[in-house]
Amino acid sequence: MTTDPHPLTVVGIGADGWDGLTGPARAALTAAEAVLGSDRQLAMLPATVAARRVPWPSPLLPALPGLLADHRGRTLCVLASGDPMWHGIGATLVRHAGADAVRVLPHPSSASLAAARLGWPLADTDVLSLVTAPVEELHPLVHPGRRILVLGRDGTTAAQVAALLTARGYGDSPLTVLSQLGGPAEHALTGAAGTWSHLDTDPLTVIAVECRGAGRPVPCVPGLPDEAYDTDGQLTKREVRAVTLAVLGPQPGELLWDVGAGSGSIGIEWMRTHRACRAVAVESSAERAARIRANAAALGTPALRVVHGRAPDALADLSAPDAVFIGGGLTRDGVLDTCLAALRAGGRLVANAVTVESEAVLAAWYARLGGELTRVAVSRGAPVGGFTGWRTMMPVTIWSVTKP
Template sequence: MSPVLPAATSAISVVGIGADGWDGLPARSRRVLGAAEVLIGGPRQLDLLPAAECPGERIAWPSPLRPAVPGLLAAHEGRSVAVLASGDPMFYGIGRTLAETVGAERLHVLPHPSSVSYACARLGWAVEAVETVSLVGRALAALTASLHDGRRLLVLSEGARTPAAVAGLLRERGFGGSRMRVLEQLGSDRERIVNGTAQHWTADPVDALNVIALDLVRSPDALRLGAGPGLPDEAYEHDGQLTKRYVRAATLAALAPAPGELLWDIGGGSGSIGIEWMRTDRSCRAVAVEKDAVRAERIARNASALGVPALQVVTASAPDGLAALPTPDAIFIGGGLTAPGLLDACWAALPPGGRLVANTVTLESETLLARWYGERGGELVRLAVAQAVPVGGFTGWRQAMPVTQWSVTKAGVGA
């Protein structure tokens, strides 16, 4: 998050503009832009303003944009500043960055219809029933977590080649039969819709200003990945170090992720707990701590394949590798419980209200958890799973190793 600038009295106007440019702006937005001494925006947006009606000094955003915002605004303190944004500035736009930098109270936002509103209007889709995924400045793999049979998605494109990349991802993930529509230059007199399917997509490149509409269709033989915890074990690349499906679901229930929260997944193994924590909500974050470099690389591959490429992987031993990490809302310990000082370090790192969940299958670690349970409370359970398997011509139960799980919420300061 960018630092908030010192308090100031001058307001910053943030004006949304569409592909139709000056002609599509309401009178109020035109007046603000015409009166501004400084006009800041992307080159494409600035070029939409007629010089005669908007005589202010024009400044294009540098790259990278976000680190430059505080200095650029401070340099023009005391002058009337108008910032241009595509569509609605508060929908995946510059408005959020400005609010976090100067404070929302200094902004005067004049929104324009967003590309999502235009797209839904053209398609006859209800805005509230459609999920939107932005690939602007984000990894293509982030789309994977939103792929579900029968769903409708709108994808905000990075540029002209994004639709072809999306089509390739859909084919790889078993969604090649999905209908794709690319809506170009929405709101302008150059609007166009390109139709096709992911399996047979050939329109490359398209106009750089586009939104992709997807009607998702999963192939019957593609692995089904639900929205809840407990993905199939075969969804993961692993070497045997994997919290199995049913124990994983119980573990996520005990961790109780909520939007915006951060998890430490210690002894990451294959990364399954951190990955499924992040899949519960786009704003959830996780750090997987794994001392084995090969496994750490595997965690990153699993995270990308399952739609959460932003999962942070730290290759280090715990507790040594924990010191520089941001404060967690929850901690899961899936390995290394008997490492000297690990539980103490994790407990010290948790804020009041933070949750800790630890799983083990060994008597030594179970003894340690029993002691901590006696001192700190919480819940100590044993999870046992048996699966039906062939026994000759009949069927019997094969018992997996039971897992002892301790879960606890830190009660308060000094607890």
């Protein structure tokens, strides 16, 4: 509990407005000298709340420090939709001011209300906010039989979700669009993704999805099928990719550099292991860089950052990585040196080589720094006349090392 005589209190408020607030929430607002919130939220307060009402500026985040400084020394309340710590302003204020300086009085989240209306166990339901994210982030959650709650950005989100599901072969998926949850204007629209006709709905919506259809599932683990990628041939093949990701060992929140990214498969599958994983794909070819962006969107990692440039120069202004994968450019002067120098202590570097020249580079670094050398040789069954034989792909040498 804060000892600040003028605490910052964040009050969650729903579509039911003042009537839905708890006693402590009402008391905090009544005692406040100033209340910050959206125009819609501020309009929900009765006249008995005598505080100065301050609408959020746009854009909000750059103005937030100054706005709080202007009200320092006053008893201040901030209105937030639903649960302020769940995709809300509460988490932003805690990061800015510290947990000891912020008191949070939550309201049920829109996901909780939606699960209650539908009778869905929230612990068994995937929840995704598209308030600030592109619809492509839905891709990794689409699997047969799964239930998903999607927080809409605006009235067009439901149509975007329906279009994505249909394109993936899940047009039979039932959709329920719940609007104004908890308020007097609460209502629902239902239909199937493939025949969805509501191009614009109420902007305050949660879209409930039950995944049904004949679309080909995309596995959750690294080593996606090669055909999942649009490629010109510069692709780490499925079996080698699975081994490479296992050696890289992604952890939530870590940043990967994918240097010489080709079709982007390593960075994409790194990010697919956890929503908090981040990656930068560095690629010298403009055509391939565009292809990486398309692959990232199609496979649910639109936040993958693509840098068009040639290493090592293109690495100069990037944030320090927790892991580095080098799939191309090993023989170029300075690439390995720069990557190792930038790597955080305890970080992992993995480099793959398929030519004698690049193998020689890895052997020299292995002699200097140690680590592990692994050679992977993969053979796939292929027709030989009326029979089946083995078609062997080029062997790949993998060097991995952990920075002290």
